[in-house]
Amino acid sequence: QVQLVESGGGVVQPGRSLRLSCAASGFTFSTYTIHWVRQAPGKGLEWVALISYDGNTKYYPDSVKGRFTISRDNSKNTLYLQMNSLRAEDTAVYYCARDSLGWNFDYWGQGTLVTVSS
Amino acid sequence: SYVLTQPPSVSVAPGQTARITCGGNNIGSKSVHWYQQKPGQAPVLVVYDDSDRPSGIPERFSGSNSGNTATLTISRVEAEDEADYYCQMWDSSSAHVVFGGGTKLTVL
Numbered sequence: 001q002v003q004l005v006e007s008g009g010g011v012v013q014p015g016r017s018l019r020l021s022c023a024a025s026g027f028t029f030s031t032y033t034i035h036w037v038r039q040a041p042g043k044g045l046e047w048v049a050l051i052s053y054d055g056n057t058k059y060y061p062d063s064v065k066g067r068f069t070i071s072r073d074n075s076k077n078t079l080y081l082q083m084n085s086l087r088a089e090d091t092a093v094y095y096c097a098r099d100s101l102g103w104n105f106d107y108w109g110q111g112t113l114v115t116v117s118s
Numbered sequence: 119s120y121v122l123t124q125p126p127s128v129s130v131a132p133g134q135t136a137r138i139t140c141g142g143n144n145i146g147s148k149s150v151h152w153y154q155q156k157p158g159q160a161p162v163l164v165v166y167d168d169s170d171r172p173s174g175i176p177e178r179f180s181g182s183n184s185g186n187t188a189t190l191t192i193s194r195v196e197a198e199d200e201a202d203y204y205c206q207m208w209d210s211s212s213a214h215v216v217f218g219g220g221t222k223l224t225v226l
Contacts, residue, residue: 044203044218045153045155045161045206059213066164103151103215104206105153105161105206106152106166106172108160108161110158
């Protein structure tokens with residue numbers, strides 16, 4: 001069955017960096033666009049980034065553009081999110097989610113918590 | 119950038135019908151998707167492309183989209199339907215995914 005498992009979260013000081021990973025299984029990873037979506041404590045869902053199946057197309061909202069970088073390794077069935085210059089407002093649970101090919105998310109990981117605090 | 123507006127909360131008695139709206143400029147011309155999220159869990163897709171249901175989602179969940187409002191309708195509401203619901207769409211003009219602010223459904 002389709003599985004997405006995030007890892008790499010933790011507590012980090014403001015201004016520092018962190019890299020999240022998302023290990024995929026149960027489907028042909030290299031044929032799907034994948035997204036990162038985050039949720040601050042007690043808040044709604046916020047889209048963070050997407051990467052096309054081949055890694056050639058990437059999009060970000062203004063809130064993370066220039067600080068976050070999404071990438072993938074299709075040989076390892078793994079998605080990454082490199083987060084630099086972290087801010088307190090980046091504190092959230094970060095989910096990876098598979099795009100169903102219709103710009104919606106049919107499978108989600110369980111999420112990994114990132115806390116930015118001094 | 120495109121904005122999706124949801125009511126913060128909706129309350130309904132068991133067995134009744136809940137309607138959760140998602141407002142946006144000419145949203146009827148776009149495909150809208152809906153997610154259910156229970157506390158401590160990842161979101162689950164319950165309606166996609168305005169009105170289609172993924173396999174395993176009860177027929178009680180349905181959707182519509184016209185004009186400036188998309189609507190998620192939950193018929194014969196059950197206690198287990200109590201959750202947060204989010205609408206979502208792809209804004210091709212900005213190449214951004216957009217989520218509504220979410221609606222907390224309370225089953226009285």
